[in-house]
Amino acid sequence: MDVREIEKRIEAVSTPPVNKVAVAYSGGLDSSLSIELLRRKYKAKEIVPITIDIGQGEGELAQSRRYAQALNIEPLLLDAKAEFANEWVSMAIKANASYEGYPVSTSMTRQLVARKVAEKALELGCDALLEGSSGKGNDQYRMHNVFTLFAPGLKVLVPVRDFDLTRSEEEVLSEAWGVPVAETLPGGDDKTMWCRSIASGAIDLNQEIPDEIWMWLVPPEKAKDEAETVKIEFAEGLPVALDGDRADLAELIALLNVIGGRNGIGLIDMFEDGIMDLKSREIYEAPAAKIILLLHRDLEGFCLTKDEILFKAGIDQKWAYMMYHGEAFHPLRYSLEAFINQTQKTVSGRYEVKLYKGNVEIMNRESETSLFSPEIRSIKAKGFDQRWCRNAAYVRGLPYQILAGRGRKK
């Protein structure tokens, strides 16, 4: 691949005039190269790189700083960790987050990042926003919606997409232009406290997953032989203590990622239907999410009525759908969350669970707000005589008398 050819192709694309450009800067290949493109192609007068800390970890942030230095930029660092934990991950838990099995994580962070960057850009008087998504994934759609809503009128630059660059072309350019390139997994490696996305869409259908890929996970067959027991307490839908110690949500998740991971828990290997309705095989690593979501669902079974459980399933499905599809700031989301938050007021309790080579087994459950009342079936003092059910069965069966009269039509 010839660098001149790529450069020519880029030159040929007409781009809007820009003045001061806010960049969602992560330190990855895409955003690093974008800085250089802003200088060479877009001729930006001023570049405002912004890095959002959403819990990607100190390793990522340190690399981001090194690359920034190499690029001679000084990104603003905005801390959104607490906001991510308390306003996004917390809702994912309450909503039993699952989009086809994926607990929606990158889906959320991209939108949080986009909002922070958009708001900062407005505050600093920028006239354009730049982000590093490729054109074939989901993130460009997510960030575009959020940019449009929070910084209406600002130009949106998505160079990888808009110059139609492939990964190898990006690498060729970076080398030629002196842009630092990290080694990453083939399809990328997106870390958040809640769930790590690995090699998104780039692992072949039946390719085995190598052990080195994992950050927390020891696969079940290699996990230790002794089971481990943990106690987790929930209040109003959220985990609030681990083994008796109160912890904020971010800490608690960090701990469970380690504990769950070493016990073989956390692999998600699934088909995912992207925003453009194209399927990819996705690999996620999410020990804490797997444990918390499993217990949260059980606790809802303990504390909510049948009707709440069944109806909420549809609400939860829609919530995860919206997050995944980049609709986190759509008005409907707030209505779904109003529903969900109301249901969680009685979802409180304590669990003791055994973790063993990929298994999460509930040993003990307790709740002061539960609706589990085995005594109501037995205490005659309360007047529940089996014979009453005869009439109940009869009345319940009345419509079948009518159906029998009509003759069943299959």
Added chain:
Amino acid sequence: MDVREIEKRIEAVSTPPVNKVAVAYSGGLDSSLSIELLRRKYKAKEIVPITIDIGQGEGELAQSRRYAQALNIEPLLLDAKAEFANEWVSMAIKANASYEGYPVSTSMTRQLVARKVAEKALELGCDALLEGSSGKGNDQYRMHNVFTLFAPGLKVLVPVRDFDLTRSEEEVLSEAWGVPVAETLPGGDDKTMWCRSIASGAIDLNQEIPDEIWMWLVPPEKAKDEAETVKIEFAEGLPVALDGDRADLAELIALLNVIGGRNGIGLIDMFEDGIMDLKSREIYEAPAAKIILLLHRDLEGFCLTKDEILFKAGIDQKWAYMMYHGEAFHPLRYSLEAFINQTQKTVSGRYEVKLYKGNVEIMNRESETSLFSPEIRSIKAKGFDQRWCRNAAYVRGLPYQILAGRGRKK
């Protein structure tokens, strides 16, 4: 507890005159005692015990025969195994059967049994039907609906419920009257090929489950140390071959119960909201169901569109709800199944899975009807240029321009 007192209470209850009574006879305590009640209390002129083979296993059937002999009755034996596998379990698979996590099994057999008994009773000119449910569970409702629909006008006798007998009263009576009593698990033990119900509602909330309870399952910690690999082929939504050998559904499930069980797979320990909206803790043992349902869901992710997958979730939820609530012969069920069957026409493929101490890991997936097309993202020949997505993102974001104009209202 004094037997005379119980007898007096029974005497005091007024019962309808009956002539020839068809009995759903399983050989369990309830149905055995009912035979004697038909003689002593209802004064039935003729008793027609009917046993339905729905795959409860030779052990159960043999015991049933022994007890029948002791009671001096000769039950008709109707074989509904194939019908159960091919018309009920098959739909449970296609519908990803899950009522709050329970793959609905007894829920189905009770209704199949009720229909068979009702139809036979009509054929033989009976004027009443008897079944052995207690008054506080779900089965009485299920059987009542089916009796009403398939044998309208026949009297329905449910002695345990209608004389308000407790389990211990039943035992006292049985001993006094010479009715054979099997030793069973506290809350009963309902075996079907698809899922075994254990101690329904009678296991306390935090009671540990003893290993002896299991029929197939070796709990993960005691399961063997070597993983086992199996190949399963699906055609139009149903498993049709195991390790390359074609097998009918009933056989295949029987084999997977053994294979799955010895690898620690099959425990379900859950809260369940009964027909009367009362919660119980339920324990099920279902190795084959767990494996098949997990693969079936994955295969749907492989072969169905996003829209089908998401919309079908609501159809599946309703199907399981209806089965559980005794509405198997309600007209709506046929419409749900028409929907489900249509979706399954392209759900075909082959899986290789590793079973290991409670884990089911997919090693290989293949399908000729899949919609997984990774090449469509990359092949430029097909004209998919990343730049096209710029406009797609723009058009998709138009509503956010309008929302931005209105001012977001949270």
Added chain:
Amino acid sequence: MDVREIEKRIEAVSTPPVNKVAVAYSGGLDSSLSIELLRRKYKAKEIVPITIDIGQGEGELAQSRRYAQALNIEPLLLDAKAEFANEWVSMAIKANASYEGYPVSTSMTRQLVARKVAEKALELGCDALLEGSSGKGNDQYRMHNVFTLFAPGLKVLVPVRDFDLTRSEEEVLSEAWGVPVAETLPGGDDKTMWCRSIASGAIDLNQEIPDEIWMWLVPPEKAKDEAETVKIEFAEGLPVALDGDRADLAELIALLNVIGGRNGIGLIDMFEDGIMDLKSREIYEAPAAKIILLLHRDLEGFCLTKDEILFKAGIDQKWAYMMYHGEAFHPLRYSLEAFINQTQKTVSGRYEVKLYKGNVEIMNRESETSLFSPEIRSIKAKGFDQRWCRNAAYVRGLPYQILAGRGRKK
């Protein structure tokens, strides 16, 4: 029909001992007769009749007072008009209330009445509650749930049902015992400000409805020849002004019942599936409800996003279902309402409508919070070039490329 025979039947029924009994007293036949039954049969030591004003109108209340005098009781009168309008009818509007076409009215008042009576009973130290429902309708179920929740442990007396009395038996008894009996429509006549229920279930399938039955309605063919125009303003989902004059909801509904009725608007003639799944033909008269609900739905089309409109349809259906089925105080209701209230924050606007012989035609619509933005399709300055849609169409059609490759399977 012999009064002695009925009395004997009543005597034969065993009833629980009661001391101080709170009675939901409306002044109708059922509740008046109940007072006498409390004296003669239940031997209540103290009777506490309670009348709840939910806007049934001065005529009904005056009759209630006259009959109370005749029975020598002095009912407590509790005013719940504002609560009914502001906490119940308002939600019915926001939820586009429709249970199979019925705007749920009596369904709501019965539960409001039951709560008020239960709370007062507890306050006054009663040990039992009495209400006058018959056994074959919906109201007994509604009131039972509410009594159980708000006055747990108190005995619930429903004499008409529990002595299995027919309407004519009630009349025979009333005459014999000197209980005053009003002339009413065959199936009763339940007035509320929101919707009047007429002859519930007692009008035959194809019976023509006589003009005299109507309170507000002049049927279209007899309505006046000139159209009438009204202006209605909505704020956050609720009508707040009529023809420019602010009015509280109760007033505004009262006015629209008159105006709508004289223009032929307000008849509902429908099949309704009762709580026991039995169908009845129901006739309702609801001029204001018809106008307000039609405009509210249009205003939602004006101010909500597509996704909100379509998703809310399922929420609204469930809300009306719960109200109808006596589940107004079920926890799920509060979650549904949290959702609904959140959506209504931008549902504000002004309407001018023409009313003419049964037709409601919208002449003018205005809203400051609307999402109607015809300019976005045309103004090029905003960058919306038709050619962009080519790519949007292409990207949107990608899944069809894959489907075409698989071969369509019908």
Added chain:
Amino acid sequence: MDVREIEKRIEAVSTPPVNKVAVAYSGGLDSSLSIELLRRKYKAKEIVPITIDIGQGEGELAQSRRYAQALNIEPLLLDAKAEFANEWVSMAIKANASYEGYPVSTSMTRQLVARKVAEKALELGCDALLEGSSGKGNDQYRMHNVFTLFAPGLKVLVPVRDFDLTRSEEEVLSEAWGVPVAETLPGGDDKTMWCRSIASGAIDLNQEIPDEIWMWLVPPEKAKDEAETVKIEFAEGLPVALDGDRADLAELIALLNVIGGRNGIGLIDMFEDGIMDLKSREIYEAPAAKIILLLHRDLEGFCLTKDEILFKAGIDQKWAYMMYHGEAFHPLRYSLEAFINQTQKTVSGRYEVKLYKGNVEIMNRESETSLFSPEIRSIKAKGFDQRWCRNAAYVRGLPYQILAGRGRKK
């Protein structure tokens, strides 16, 4: 506007080489101009104009022929009237078709036309397809999907969109090039037997609709003073006879458009959320659809169970959504229709209705497959004693005992 300027703009757009092009030719401005563009700009070697008769009426077809002559082309005429009536409109009726109030008509015809043209094009060896949609509406998306599925690989030309032409530019070009131009309503006028779309999106928000616009409708205030009575018979969900005479669906609809229209029935004036989520005000004229859909819904209330009615509402909503959004050949559609068709097997009956100045009043309903059984409430022989409901109410209220114990949390 200068014709040369427009021509220059067109020249500047690069278009793919095409050989033999199938054109969806309606005779309207867009498709007529397209013929000339194929000659001048695309340099097509062969043009295959295809006109699909979907019941737009003889007037439209005659004009289409005249314009074809003027353009010197001889379109193939394919008759799809019966297919449209029997496979599309019939489903719209069974599905109570309503997308936000619109009975989906053009939405369907565009997809039927696209399929016919695509199949013919394949048969005749074409390498490209052309259709006349503008870029800002819904039709381009609908036709694109269908073209992609039924003629994969063929080039898709949409000149109005792809040259970004406005209506007035099209007129200028047409005049200059000698292309015949019909006078039409501002936003177009799409006639189908089922529903006529008028001036789509081009009528301002509060613009009054002039009487001349109507084809069938006499507005209520001008409609005749005598009511008219008609009898309509339904079999398995579809109207099959009018006033006792059997008629096929197309005939029956044609007759009802006239009869309904002269009685003031048929106006739909609504907000509609387009495929791109942009709102427009839409005016439709659909007398037959209004009458048939109203009766069909009532008949479902007569013949279906509560559960079928409520659950089907969600199925119907999705069906209309898919039709509207151009997903008529998506696999999910066939599953929805399998559901719907199954429900309709018992939806049969006869109606007598009075039509009067915009009102449709049901005078008489009869059905042999109804579930309306008023006798079941009253006949004691069947054993329905009011007292049974006491226990039913008690059992139904059990969950409220538990909720009362927990303390309600709002």
